[in-house]
Amino acid sequence: MQPVDQEKAVQARPRPASVASVRNLRVYFQSKRGMVHAVDGVSFDIYDGETLGLVGETGCGKSVTGRSFLKLLPVPPGKIASGSIQFKPHATCRNCDGNGCPSCEGTGRQSAANSRGRSNEKGIRDSVDAEIVELLEIGREEMRRIRGDRIAMIFQDPGKALNPTLPISEQLSEVFLLHRTSELLEAAGLPASTGGALRRFASQEQRFGDSLLMALPPNRAFRNRLVGALNKMVIEALGDTQVPNPAKLMARYPHELSGGMKQRVMIAQALACNPDILIADEPTTALDVTVEARILELIKELQKKRRTSVLYISHDLSLVRRICDRVAVMYAGKVVEIGSTDAIFRDPRHPYTRGLISAVPSAGARRGELAAIRGTVPELVDPAPTCRFAGRCPFEADSCRRFEPELKPVSNGHAVACFIDSAAPSGRQPTFQSAAV
Amino acid sequence: MQLRDYILRRVIILPILILGVSIIVFVLTRVGGSPIGIYLSHEMTPDEVAQIEARFNLDQPVWVQYIYWARGIFQGDFGWSGVAAAPVTDVFPNKLAATMELAIASGLVAVFLGISLGTYAGARRNRLPDHATRIVAVSGASLPQFWFGILLLIVFWANLGLAPIGRSDASIWSSISHPTGIYTVDAILAGSISAFWDAIWHLILPALTLGYGATAIIARMMRSSLVEELQQDYVDAARAKGLAERIVLRRHARRNALVPTVTVIGLTFGFLLQGTITVEIIFRWPGLGRWMADSVLRGDQATLMTYVLFTSVLFLLVNLVVDVIYAYLDRRVTLGK
Numbered sequence: 001m002q003p004v005d006q007e008k009a010v011q012a013r014p015r016p017a018s019v020a021s022v023r024n025l026r027v028y029f030q031s032k033r034g035m036v037h038a039v040d041g042v043s044f045d046i047y048d049g050e051t052l053g054l055v056g057e058t059g060c061g062k063s064v065t066g067r068s069f070l071k072l073l074p075v076p077p078g079k080i081a082s083g084s085i086q087f088k089p090h091a092t093c094r095n096c097d098g099n100g101c102p103s104c105e106g107t108g109r110q111s112a113a114n115s116r117g118r119s120n121e122k123g124i125r126d127s128v129d130a131e132i133v134e135l136l137e138i139g140r141e142e143m144r145r146i147r148g149d150r151i152a153m154i155f156q157d158p159g160k161a162l163n164p165t166l167p168i169s170e171q172l173s174e175v176f177l178l179h180r181t182s183e184l185l186e187a188a189g190l191p192a193s194t195g196g197a198l199r200r201f202a203s204q205e206q207r208f209g210d211s212l213l214m215a216l217p218p219n220r221a222f223r224n225r226l227v228g229a230l231n232k233m234v235i236e237a238l239g240d241t242q243v244p245n246p247a248k249l250m251a252r253y254p255h256e257l258s259g260g261m262k263q264r265v266m267i268a269q270a271l272a273c274n275p276d277i278l279i280a281d282e283p284t285t286a287l288d289v290t291v292e293a294r295i296l297e298l299i300k301e302l303q304k305k306r307r308t309s310v311l312y313i314s315h316d317l318s319l320v321r322r323i324c325d326r327v328a329v330m331y332a333g334k335v336v337e338i339g340s341t342d343a344i345f346r347d348p349r350h351p352y353t354r355g356l357i358s359a360v361p362s363a364g365a366r367r368g369e370l371a372a373i374r375g376t377v378p379e380l381v382d383p384a385p386t387c388r389f390a391g392r393c394p395f396e397a398d399s400c401r402r403f404e405p406e407l408k409p410v411s412n413g414h415a416v417a418c419f420i421d422s423a424a425p426s427g428r429q430p431t432f433q434s435a436a437v
Numbered sequence: 438m439q440l441r442d443y444i445l446r447r448v449i450i451l452p453i454l455i456l457g458v459s460i461i462v463f464v465l466t467r468v469g470g471s472p473i474g475i476y477l478s479h480e481m482t483p484d485e486v487a488q489i490e491a492r493f494n495l496d497q498p499v500w501v502q503y504i505y506w507a508r509g510i511f512q513g514d515f516g517w518s519g520v521a522a523a524p525v526t527d528v529f530p531n532k533l534a535a536t537m538e539l540a541i542a543s544g545l546v547a548v549f550l551g552i553s554l555g556t557y558a559g560a561r562r563n564r565l566p567d568h569a570t571r572i573v574a575v576s577g578a579s580l581p582q583f584w585f586g587i588l589l590l591i592v593f594w595a596n597l598g599l600a601p602i603g604r605s606d607a608s609i610w611s612s613i614s615h616p617t618g619i620y621t622v623d624a625i626l627a628g629s630i631s632a633f634w635d636a637i638w639h640l641i642l643p644a645l646t647l648g649y650g651a652t653a654i655i656a657r658m659m660r661s662s663l664v665e666e667l668q669q670d671y672v673d674a675a676r677a678k679g680l681a682e683r684i685v686l687r688r689h690a691r692r693n694a695l696v697p698t699v700t701v702i703g704l705t706f707g708f709l710l711q712g713t714i715t716v717e718i719i720f721r722w723p724g725l726g727r728w729m730a731d732s733v734l735r736g737d738q739a740t741l742m743t744y745v746l747f748t749s750v751l752f753l754l755v756n757l758v759v760d761v762i763y764a765y766l767d768r769r770v771t772l773g774k
Contacts, residue, residue: 148679
């Protein structure tokens with residue numbers, strides 16, 4: 001499979017800078033019946049500041065794809081078999097040093113296209129002198145530095161994703177202690193070069209006996225100042241998510257909050273360090289519809305303010321249509337169609353996308369009429385090299401059962417993996433007219 | 438509700454519980470018959486027997502007898518131990534010290550070994566350390582103490598001659614004073630290294646025998662609850678924040694996994710006390726357990742009742758401590774309304 005087809009399509013128009021390029025990603029899970037190809041050759045880009053929707057049915061590999069960015073797969077049995085995820089972190093804006101100025105639209109960050117390399121991370125540089133980090137190859141320590149700082153994640157069920165036995169403040173402050181140690185020391189009026197027990201306190205690496213050292217007079221005052229600075233950071237982060245009375249919320253435990261509040265806390269935690277990419281894994285699925293709308297607004301607003309790109313994983317097409325700039329449709333471990341939201345919904349080219357869109361009930365539809373795609377998602381144990389949708393596709397022809405379609409561009413930035421738009425090597429071709437019986 | 442208030446309230450309720458326990462203990466013991474047997478000999482005439490009965494108020498109704506017994510306890514009189522041929526109060530402290538030394542030593546072994554083995558295995562699920570720990574745990578839970586203890590004795594005492602039996606070496610122990618009755622502590626207070634080693638040396642085998650089963654139970658519990666916690670979303674969320682695996686384990690998963698484990702540790706304490714009976718008999722350890730076993734066989738009711746009353750009170754206190762530890766570990770626990 002050619003991984004760069006989609007790039008060709010993009011070349012035609014001024015190319016937006018991408019913050020992450022996934023190329024030919026394959027993630028396999030060892031099961032008793034064989035290798036499950038959960039993600040099987042997925043390629044896409046996330047552009048700077050955009051929201052990319054990743055849609056598909058349960059079990060199509062969209063969550064696994066999202067988690068691969070942070071290497072958060074259960075290992076074993078999961079294994080990233082091949083592929084690459086190249087990540088281009090933002091640099092702080094050269095004009096204002098991160099404080100926000102007109103040239104960076106107040107975000108304090110440079111767009112990925114002309115960013116300079118960050119000195120504290122290892123990586124190679126590409127032609128535009130932006131640093132590139134190969135997420136699948138970096139070591140555990142480097143990955144840890146990226147997690148929560150440059151790439152953050154929101155989980156599906158905020159009730160489960162917060163530690164039930166720690167108060168909100170402690171869970172949120174962990175992010176700052178991990179990634180903002182120097183800023184924390186600075187805010188507490190200490191030199192950034194502070195070492196010893198104070199630094200260990202500010203980076204959550206306390207050793208045995210440190211708590212005693214911190215309780216003694218010389219350090220005690222500094223500790224209180226550090227705690228004060230930390231609390232200020234936490235309150236600010238919570239305040240950004242528009243929770244009422246953030247200072248009061250800090251001492252609460254997750255079970256004392258409503259679902260929407262918990263998700264706001266999660267968002268505050270994820271966006272605390274201004275990540276370049278936010279992976280949102282169905283963040284509103286567990287919430288009420290009314291709360292959902294407000295959470296989505298919040299994500300949109302914060303994203304704009306911080307130049308964060310969002311990978312929005314969802315099975316909800318109407319929601320994706322509302323909030324995403326571009327959409328990638330996944331089916332059985334593959335991206336079958338990718339393009340701008342507009343193009344995908346105006347002119348869906350893949351039979352699966354068409355099925356999905358017509359399966360969304362609309363207000364105009366008559367009672368009792370729900371369109372469904374017949375059949376179920378195929379098992380992904382050692383799949384044969386055919387179109388994965390063959391067997392469920394109303395338009396399939398015999399070439400679909402013999403060859404595997406690749407993602408080919410059909411128009412600007414719109415690519416489809418189906419023989420309807422790009423001829424198969426041989427055999428009868430499917431067309432939209434030839435609906436199978 | 439404040440933790441302090443909670444403890445205070447529990448302590449206030451304690452006497453009421455103890456009163457209830459004492460009634461149950463008395464009634465249950467009396468079901469086994471009159472305690473007169475321990476005071477009698479074959480040559481006594483029925484008249485003399487009646488005299489003794491009257492002297493110990495055994496001719497009164499049972500509830501009056503209970504009041505006499507309870508009054509005695511308040512005055513520090515727990516009765517006469519026929520087995521020890523001395524008042525119960527004279528013998529009890531020394532025997533208690535011996536048993537406590539054994540129980541605490543094995544309890545410490547069980548808690549530390551159990552939690553660390555369980556954590557080690559749980560964090561490395563289905564890998565070699567997990568399987569190795571499983572073997573230790575299953576054997577610990579299924580080997581009967583009397584068999585395991587005798588096995589250790591045969592190997593380390595009878596064959597290899599590495600370990601001693603009994604509680605101490607008489608020549609070493611007559612040389613130092615015993616203010617606490619706990620020999621390891623006495624040795625430290627006396628500043629005698631040889632006496633300390635002697636105490637430890639005598640303690641190892643019985644403590645191992647007694648603690649093995651509890652170690653197994655705690656390790657299994659710790660492992661399974663840690664495995665369960667590690668599958669929770671919040672663990673992945675903690676990793677997504679960038680926390681090191683070590684901190685994810687310590688600060689997030691292990692702390693939550695300890696909550697069910699602490700319950701088990703509280704229950705294990707009873708398991709340990711029960712175990713002291715066999716272990717003390719096997720290793721000739723002069724503690725409560727052995728005294729108790731003799732008392733049961735010879736119908737020494739005063740000793741029996743004291744022992745049962747004592748263990749009940751101990752249980753109540755341990756439960757209180759466990760509840761307080763809960764509140765510390767899981768700060769969501771609201772203490773009363």
